[in-house]
Amino acid sequence: MRITLGVTGGVAAYKAAELVRRLQQEGYNVQVVMTRSAREFITPLTFAALSGQKVITDLFGDSSGSEANLESAIEHIAVAQRTDLLLVAPATADIIAKFARGVADDFLTTLYLASTAPVVIAPAMNVNMWNHAATQENVEMLRARGAKIVEPDEGYLACGMTGPGRLAGLEEILAAVREVTKSQRDLEGETILVSAGPTCEDLDPVRYITNRSSGKMGYAVAEAAAKRGARVFLVSGPVNLETPAGVERIDVRTAEEMHRAVVEQFAQASVAILAAAVADYRPVERRGEKIKKGVAPLAISLEPTTDILAAVARNKGEKIVVGFAAETDHVAEHARKKLASKNADLIVANDVTAEGAGFDRDTNVVTLFSRDGRDLALPKMPKSEVAQRIMDEVIRLRALRQAPAARHSNV
Ligand code: CTP
Numbered sequence: 001m002r003i004t005l006g007v008t009g010g011v012a013a014y015k016a017a018e019l020v021r022r023l024q025q026e027g028y029n030v031q032v033v034m035t036r037s038a039r040e041f042i043t044p045l046t047f048a049a050l051s052g053q054k055v056i057t058d059l060f061g062d063s064s065g066s067e068a069n070l071e072s073a074i075e076h077i078a079v080a081q082r083t084d085l086l087l088v089a090p091a092t093a094d095i096i097a098k099f100a101r102g103v104a105d106d107f108l109t110t111l112y113l114a115s116t117a118p119v120v121i122a123p124a125m126n127v128n129m130w131n132h133a134a135t136q137e138n139v140e141m142l143r144a145r146g147a148k149i150v151e152p153d154e155g156y157l158a159c160g161m162t163g164p165g166r167l168a169g170l171e172e173i174l175a176a177v178r179e180v181t182k183s184q185r186d187l188e189g190e191t192i193l194v195s196a197g198p199t200c201e202d203l204d205p206v207r208y209i210t211n212r213s214s215g216k217m218g219y220a221v222a223e224a225a226a227k228r229g230a231r232v233f234l235v236s237g238p239v240n241l242e243t244p245a246g247v248e249r250i251d252v253r254t255a256e257e258m259h260r261a262v263v264e265q266f267a268q269a270s271v272a273i274l275a276a277a278v279a280d281y282r283p284v285e286r287r288g289e290k291i292k293k294g295v296a297p298l299a300i301s302l303e304p305t306t307d308i309l310a311a312v313a314r315n316k317g318e319k320i321v322v323g324f325a326a327e328t329d330h331v332a333e334h335a336r337k338k339l340a341s342k343n344a345d346l347i348v349a350n351d352v353t354a355e356g357a358g359f360d361r362d363t364n365v366v367t368l369f370s371r372d373g374r375d376l377a378l379p380k381m382p383k384s385e386v387a388q389r390i391m392d393e394v395i396r397l398r399a400l401r402q403a404p405a406a407r408h409s410n411v
Helices: 010-023 045-050 067-082 092-100 107-114 127-131 133-144 170-183 216-227 255-266 308-314 331-341 383-410
Strands: 003-009 029-035 083-093 119-123 153-156 162-166 190-198 199-205 207-210 231-236 245-252 269-276 281-284 301-305 319-328 348-351 366-370 373-379
Touching: 003 107, 010 029, 010 083, 010 170, 029 045, 029 067, 029 107, 045 127, 067 107, 083 092, 083 107, 092 107, 092 119, 092 133, 107 231, 107 269, 119 133, 119 170, 127 133, 127 162, 127 207, 133 162, 190 216, 199 281, 207 281, 216 231, 216 245, 216 269, 216 383, 231 255, 231 383, 255 269, 269 308, 269 383, 308 319, 319 383, 331 348, 331 366, 348 383, 366 383
Parallel strands: 003 029, 003 083, 083 119, 190 231, 190 269, 231 245, 269 319, 319 348
Antiparallel strands: 153 162, 199 207, 281 301, 348 366, 366 373
């Protein structure tokens, strides 16, 4: 789990050094981001030495070279995507106000807006600043957005006053981090099989038939499932993507190979999410030598491949099976038909012609059609976020399935 620790300017900034050590001892990977005022209280070198990672201090690097600036400007997006939890300790009244109002004028505030990770905030400030209606309103606003606030302790403050405002104890902050990360691991105990990417059906040693597919959606699903604690097997067609952390990947090329690998892995899976763009047809004959060019029209005979989704869903028993539907028209109608004909529990349908959807993009626009009749139309969002929503729906369907059994056992 990757934690980004935001350190802001306050006397308590030195306590964040011990926090880094404790988080690391608990197995978290910690990236420190410091605001300008934090650097008045403690040096980045302290955190760099403790975390073993470069500390991020600016939105735009100190260097005036345009390349360095560009690198720095896009780095917050990369850090945002890598972050599993954003922790700010100590958090000043200023950073709380900026987060609440969406001001993005440095690295940490920009990261807050760019990240979808859960947020934990441990405020520390003067008692009057903490009690001020402006701060309390801002804190409430963040809480309403889902941030976990680790309330400051009461006591003697550096400013000489006594009251609430002292950074909460490390144990309390660590407990909040544990609680939030645990709730993120709601797929622990599940074994999830994901298929992704295209398949390639060879005509001869140099040519093949394939589908347009980057594999990004399936890889995002595998990554989300692994981060939420599932054991994940990813059966992947040829793609140009890195294997997500903690995912066991099985590479295949053809629909037949994918069929074999999926059936094999399905035996041990509790959930299957088949996002691959499997070729529906393959050449009847694969030539051993390259087909030579001629003047006459060339006819290629194709035969259907196995519908992998339908094949595994036929005997799914208690397992949850999710399919995708890439459509260009009548999306809902086709998706509902696929849900029934393939015996799936959920179909993730997208209109590949819609703006912000489809191939080789980082965003998607989908509707989730569930077995129990629910249609959930999602707005355009990053594929990583779509993946999270799919996992939420899997958990909902699992609970629905278990509910009658639970009632039965109570009788
Ligand atoms: N699928 C599969 N095996 C195939 C074809 C498709 O497992 N041979 C799965 C895909 O992984 C996806 C779902 O079926 O989860 C729907 O794929 P899609 O291409 O949208 O639908 P098809 O069933 O191929 O129907 P059509 O191409 O006629 O729309």
